[in-house]
Amino acid sequence: MKIACFVEAYNFKDSSERSALLRFKSTAESMGHAFEFIFKDKISKIQNYDALFIRAVTDPSNSAYIVSRLAEQYGLRVIDDPHSIRTCSNKVILHDIFMKNNIPAPKSSLFTGDYSGEALDDMRKTLGFPVVIKTPYTRFSSHVEKANNEEEFIKISRHMLRKTRVLVLQEYIHSNFDWRVGMLRNEVLYSCKYCIPEGGWKVKSKINGRNVWGDTIAVSRDSISTELKETCIRLSECVGDGLYGLDVKETDGGYKVIEINDNPSIYEGYEDAVDKDIHERIINALVS
Amino acid sequence: MIIVSEDEDDSDSNPFLFLRQPVHDSILNINHDYRYLRMGYYVSAHAETFGVDVTPSCAEIMDAYRNPLLIEKARRNGMLTGDYRLLVSPQGELRLPVLLFAVNPFTNNSMKVVNSGEKLPGMIKKMSYDARFPVSLHPLTGEVLEIIQIFGESTNEETSEFTKKFFEIFNIPICKLVVQIDDDGIILNHCEPAMKKEVDWDIVHDKVHEIKKKRYENSLLCRGIQFQG
Numbered sequence: 019m020k021i022a023c024f025v026e027a028y029n030f031k032d033s034s035e036r037s038a039l040l041r042f043k044s045t046a047e048s049m050g051h052a053f054e055f056i057f058k059d060k061i062s063k064i065q066n067y068d069a070l071f072i073r074a075v076t077d078p079s080n081s082a083y084i085v086s087r088l089a090e091q092y093g094l095r096v097i098d099d100p101h102s103i104r105t106c107s108n109k110v111i112l113h114d115i116f117m118k119n120n121i122p123a124p125k126s127s128l129f130t131g132d133y134s135g136e137a138l139d140d141m142r143k144t145l146g147f148p149v150v151i152k153t154p155y156t157r158f159s160s161h162v163e164k165a166n167n168e169e170e171f172i173k174i175s176r177h178m179l180r181k182t183r184v185l186v187l188q189e190y191i192h193s194n195f196d197w198r199v200g201m202l203r204n205e206v207l208y209s210c211k212y213c214i215p216e217g218g219w220k221v222k223s224k225i226n227g228r229n230v231w232g233d234t235i236a237v238s239r240d241s242i243s244t245e246l247k248e249t250c251i252r253l254s255e256c257v258g259d260g261l262y263g264l265d266v267k268e269t270d271g272g273y274k275v276i277e278i279n280d281n282p283s284i285y286e287g288y289e290d291a292v293d294k295d296i297h298e299r300i301i302n303a304l305v306s
Numbered sequence: 307m308i309i310v311s312e313d314e315d316d317s318d319s320n321p322f323l324f325l326r327q328p329v330h331d332s333i334l335n336i337n338h339d340y341r342y343l344r345m346g347y348y349v350s351a352h353a354e355t356f357g358v359d360v361t362p363s364c365a366e367i368m369d370a371y372r373n374p375l376l377i378e379k380a381r382r383n384g385m386l387t388g389d390y391r392l393l394v395s396p397q398g399e400l401r402l403p404v405l406l407f408a409v410n411p412f413t414n415n416s417m418k419v420v421n422s423g424e425k426l427p428g429m430i431k432k433m434s435y436d437a438r439f440p441v442s443l444h445p446l447t448g449e450v451l452e453i454i455q456i457f458g459e460s461t462n463e464e465t466s467e468f469t470k471k472f473f474e475i476f477n478i479p480i481c482k483l484v485v486q487i488d489d490d491g492i493i494l495n496h497c498e499p500a501m502k503k504e505v506d507w508d509i510v511h512d513k514v515h516e517i518k519k520k521r522y523e524n525s526l527l528c529r530g531i532q533f534q535g
Binding site for chain 1: 322325326328342343344345348351352355356364365368369372374375378379382391392393394395397409410411439440
């Protein structure tokens with residue numbers, strides 16, 4: 019089969035990501051498939067392929083969505099499919115999904131800019147401080163802020179509401195790491211711990227004016243707890259059967275899912291450090 | 307069916323209230339702007355999360371507003387479209403004059419007409435944000451019209467059959483269409499949000515009234531009461 023891998027130039031800048039992309043290519047070829055990188059100027063040629071694997075950043079606003087939807091309409095097998103992109107790219111939609119399906123998650127609510135005393139009191143009682151404020155389009159820890167008190171909350175939320183009509187507010191849960199569980203076709207593909215860097219509060223934190231990423235510690239998918247596995251499968255099934263990365267906090271009260279992402283990062287030596295077959299499994303999902 | 311609209315006269319619920327509640331009935335989402343991250347989009351997304359039918363769906367919104375998706379869907383459904391090309395930078399021989407439409411997340415009302423080969427590279431560079439996003443090029447072969455489509459009705463009589471077909475295929479209650487009229491007929495080039503002031507809200511009210519009347523008649527039928535008059 020002929021697999022198109024939709025990428026942008028930035029996908030080749032980091033050596034670990036570049037190596038992972040080349041690993042996908044060599045894996046596909048060793049399995050007897052053609053694997054070609056395509057860029058946005060070749061979107062309209064997508065019908066010439068049998069399957070599409072998207073590695074460029076996905077969002078309904080960008081080119082990756084267009085190629086995904088066109089590919090789906092031409093009958094290609096697609097990772098990430100348009101429905102998964104529309105769902106996972108938007109934290110407001112995820113908020114709805116979590117609520118509707120009773121997914122164990124930090125308490126959260128939507129905020130559209132009601133700064134009345136009653137609304138702020140309500141928020142304080144429900145979520146408390148610190149509170150995490152997210153734009154709908156947050157990714158890679160960007161556009162996510164923590165407000166330690168009401169004054170900070172008003173300042174940060176007002177600023178964010180200049181670019182969006184709705185924000186997601188989430189109870190802050192302190193932890194030293196987030197579980198990242200990779201899912202494919204509603205099965206656990208890989209698992210790792212994304213550590214919070216010292217002095218920060220999220221995986222990519224600004225510390226002394228610099229963006230610092232925490233370490234990634236790969237953990238065998240067979241060794242994670244049944245509760246974590248089942249929680250991830252339940253949420254993954256609510257979205258679809260694509261390739262997802264779930265971020266989960268481990269708390270005294272059980273696991274709490276922060277979010278589910280389509281198009282999860284796969285860098286050589288990080289997510290694939292323990293479970294070595296993830297490239298092969300993804301290629302298999304594209305061709306079978 | 308629940309009607310969600312910012313217009314209080316027409317709606318059963320306004321969008322802000324709607325987003326805070328669970329949804330149990332099908333939804334008609336009336337808005338002049340369904341762009342991604344706008345309230346019109348969120349109403350449809352909220353309804354879909356609860357598994358109910360919604361007009362328009364999020365997929366339908368994206369299919370209409372993203373130019374290459376619009377054109378491909380229109381073609382598959384037998385509508386006349388131009389021979390468009392997607393470019394991120396000027397390349398190959400480009401026939402002039404052309405209509406250009408931005409395919410980026412930021413630009414609305416993006417149509418540009420380019421008659422001069424000298425101006426084309428600069429315009430593509432600008433609209434593509436320096437090759438970051440594609441630009442959709444359509445040959446200019448006829449008279450260009452911007453029309454407002456409302457539940458299949460057109461603000462331009464000449465295009466009323468066309469907008470009826472557009473609504474049947476795309477299911478977008480209100481939008482602006484860019485079309486060309488030439489010897490072959492009406493060619494679809496682009497779809498984008500209408501501005502509030504461009505919409506003939508009397509047509510919207512009439513359509514909503516018809517829908518509500520049908521809804522009322524159906525509810526009577528469901529309860530076994532014969533509707534008279």
